[in-house]
Amino acid sequence: MSLDDDGRNVLETGRADRSVWLMKCPPVVSRSWQSAAVAAAASSSEAGLPPPVVSKVVLSLDLLRPDEPSSLQFKMEMAQNDSSNTPKSYSLNMFKDFVPMCVVSESNQGKFSLEGKVEHKFDMEPHSENFGEYGKLCRERTNKAMIKTRQVQVIDNDHGVLMRPMPGMVGLVPSGSKDKKKATPTKGSDVKRTRRDRRELENIIFKLFERQPNWALKQLVQETDQPEQFLKEILSDLCVYNKRGPNQGTHELKPEYKKSTEEVDTA
Numbered sequence: 001m002s003l004d005d006d007g008r009n010v011l012e013t014g015r016a017d018r019s020v021w022l023m024k025c026p027p028v029v030s031r032s033w034q035s036a037a038v039a040a041a042a043s044s045s046e047a048g049l050p051p052p053v054v055s056k057v058v059l060s061l062d063l064l065r066p067d068e069p070s071s072l073q074f075k076m077e078m079a080q081n082d083s084s085n086t087p088k089s090y091s092l093n094m095f096k097d098f099v100p101m102c103v104v105s106e107s108n109q110g111k112f113s114l115e116g117k118v119e120h121k122f123d124m125e126p127h128s129e130n131f132g133e134y135g136k137l138c139r140e141r142t143n144k145a146m147i148k149t150r151q152v153q154v155i156d157n158d159h160g161v162l163m164r165p166m167p168g169m170v171g172l173v174p175s176g177s178k179d180k181k182k183a184t185p186t187k188g189s190d191v192k193r194t195r196r197d198r199r200e201l202e203n204i205i206f207k208l209f210e211r212q213p214n215w216a217l218k219q220l221v222q223e224t225d226q227p228e229q230f231l232k233e234i235l236s237d238l239c240v241y242n243k244r245g246p247n248q249g250t251h252e253l254k255p256e257y258k259k260s261t262e263e264v265d266t267a
Helices: 027-047 128-145 177-183 198-211 217-224 228-238 255-266
Strands: 009-012 019-024 055-061 072-078 089-095 102-106 112-126 239-241 251-253
Parallel strands (some): 019 112
């Protein structure tokens, strides 16, 4: 909105009570009006002529049934056309049941004006006498959309010249990239471990549990350097897995093995 001398927003409301029609028109009609407006602005600025008429609305009223809503019909006839298949006549379907609206305009100087209240709302559709032209327009639009913009060109007698790297392009590819990929170290989990003797491994496990009472599986795998599945089998015989509590996710020796290790320590 524009500002007055005190810096407040100002909205011009001199034409606020004027009745305005709101019309939803097809893109082909909107483009025709815009091109006519550009041409009219150029001609009027040169010769000082009034803007030309782009269309006219014809109102038909059935005098025998004036009270019926269907007796009042609106038809718009275009004065200019961009192409031969553009419909020249349109039926205007009027609606009165819509949300109250007003029209606000803004000038080049940034001033806002209230142009009026929307009294009638119209939807446009080609008139029955122009259905043939409208059908041709739809076919033209469909054919235009089906045209492929990309084209395939076959190169004859090229002998792969265009596929060869240009001079200086070889240096853009980092040398030795394949060797670097091969030299990447393998993860510890992928290293193949050799099984120990079962009795020997049990003794190692007992010594580890003498150091601390609880061990996680990954810690035991690192300490014993044994395959995880083989270690699980032995732990299922010797240990209890804590599913909850402060030692959740760890193994501890079964009570009978705890006693045996304690007896060994005392001896």
